[in-house]
Amino acid sequence: MTQQYADGKFGEYGGQYVPEALMPAIEELTDAYERYVLENEDGFMDEFRDRLRDFGGRPTPTQHAERLSERYGREVYLKREDLLHGGAHKLNNALGQVLLAKYMGKERIVAETGAGQHGTATAMAAAHLDMPCEIYMGERDINRQRPNVFRMRLNGSAVNPVTTGRGTLKEAISETMRDWATNVEDTHYVIGSVVGPHPFPAMVRDFQAVISEEARRQLREKTGGLPDSVLACAGGGSNTMGAFAHFVDDAEPRSADEASGGEPRDDESVDLYAVEAGGSTLEVDEEAGVAPNSASLSTGEEGVLHGARTKLLQDSDGQIMESHSVSAGLDYAGVGPELARLVDDGRVHAVNVDDDGALEAFHRLSQLEGIIPALETAHAFGYLEEHHEDLGEVVLVNVSGRGDKDLETVIEETEKRDIEAAPSMAEFSGGI
């Protein structure tokens, strides 16, 4: 993969906007990232890949989705990150960072989580590598993701409820930064997405890039070529960047080549779609400070939050807005700075699907393919349903995680809607 941005900035995006107490830790981490991840010092990346294989279950398959292909009249392939240990792509990054923390001699792990998948993955990685771990999670998210809270505690991590603000991921990140600032000398903060100060966006992308590295190889084996389009849901953007990383250089259109007399390579160009949470609407209630969506790539403005300059949901004064999505994992007012840059460059299409479309896709995929997707992932399938005609002959969708964690939310939200063929639980009492 091309190391496009060596200085830790993605054009005007990125950077290191953190309290001074954290800067030495950021410098130490940058040094460790360059030595261990980029240069494989002490065989770090070899050990990481070994553990991803044996503990994580990699490689995950790239599966041909027969009934979706039939439905849409094109070949649909699924990168099955839901089959990774823990049920989501999050383990790639969590395992990488916890292992890196061990190489750095750190003694304690802290992390934040929204949907609970990153917290679960971090708790598993910490247990696997014998590191004490504390997870911060918004109170509201704890209530809508109880199974994951239990899983974290099963793995021996402490789960600290965050009650400030709306009690979601934004507040959990702020609270974890406060813990890190207090305990920075022996603690590593495992940021859960391609957000935060450099080197996190680049480092998390590199840990997640295994998704597209495998998918590219697997698709070539199955089809002899590359996909025309790659779809991935985007909250902070870690599965998105992981799914895109090894396709970013397969740019389209190849007009420059064609103009210079080179061979057209349309068959090898890959369109990249970051599917955001459109929530209930893209309209914003600025007075209330609420964006009823999490579509920061589609509708956000440049600003500085949680250590990086990026696209944010914010009001005209620069106050960060409360975001919304039916999916806790996408419910964040910012997005990774590299994605912001790729969207500005026209390389990545920022699109969105609303709560209704995601819920319908959740049921559809479950019934057509026997795969219960995470609500986050369901957004990508919602986009496929609406726009498949524009996506070319071969479409790759990153199934970022499985939906077991979302069942309580889905039951509740489904009852509010008229979704064709959705099963009803009304005749049962006592929940699931």
Place this chain on the structure above:
Amino acid sequence: MGDGSSVDDGSGSDPVRNPDLEAAFADGPAFVPYLAAGDPDYESSLEYVEALERGGADVIELGLPFSEPIAEGPTIQGAVVRALEGGMTPDRFFEFVEDLDVDVPLVCMTYYNLIYQYGSEQGPRPFVERAAEVGLSGFVVPDLPAEEADPLREACDEFGLDLVFIVAPTTRGDRLERIMSQVSGYVYVQARLGVTGAQEDVSGQTEESLDRLADYDVPKAVGFGIKTGEHAERIVAGGADGIIVGSALVDIVAEGAEAGESAETVAGRLEEKARELKQGALRGYEQRVPQAEGK
């Protein structure tokens, strides 16, 4: 301390110094209280800030509330929420500064996104220009390390405002040099790791931090965790040129708001607390002066 000379770090141009902040540190230890502007409401907050001056403030740090104050502990987070709910915005903040009847220099403490977004163009210049118009003397921006501060530094130089940087217990070596070559007004010495919040005792990390800064000729104001006159005394006796106190004062505002007390009552308590802290600082300074003379 505070003889007005510049830091000579051999890096070329010195930061611009605001004469107001220099003067505040010129005669003995400076007491630098913090309150969030507009906490819990605009009118009460004006009274509270003015009470701090009556209590002996030499410089006042005024917080412009940001929705994600990642460097703050629960006390100041609470103040931020109250002020935002009370309608505080950057424009209201500048009106607030204009409405204040105080003579001591005012420093704006806020997060970079608000500075960056202000005005019709992105970037810090419109905010700094407006700050200069209303008579602010400088800035503290907790999420803006020296590496990212060039645009704000340039705007501050253009309009003659100071840019105060925080030095943490973890700041050493090249980072310390980089910060100290850019700082102006005073350096904010973070007494301990973590976030803001009043403590039962002062941190042992303070002395070590002051030792590391001893060779830099810029006023050193210590903050984070100072709660009592006795704390102030020990910090100043230990070599600080000033003390910065936020959470212990914000606690008084919060208690008053919760109990529904009149603004006058709360202002009286703030004035009393300010006096206790200032007197503590003066006692600490008296302990230090004979030592200095004996050298």
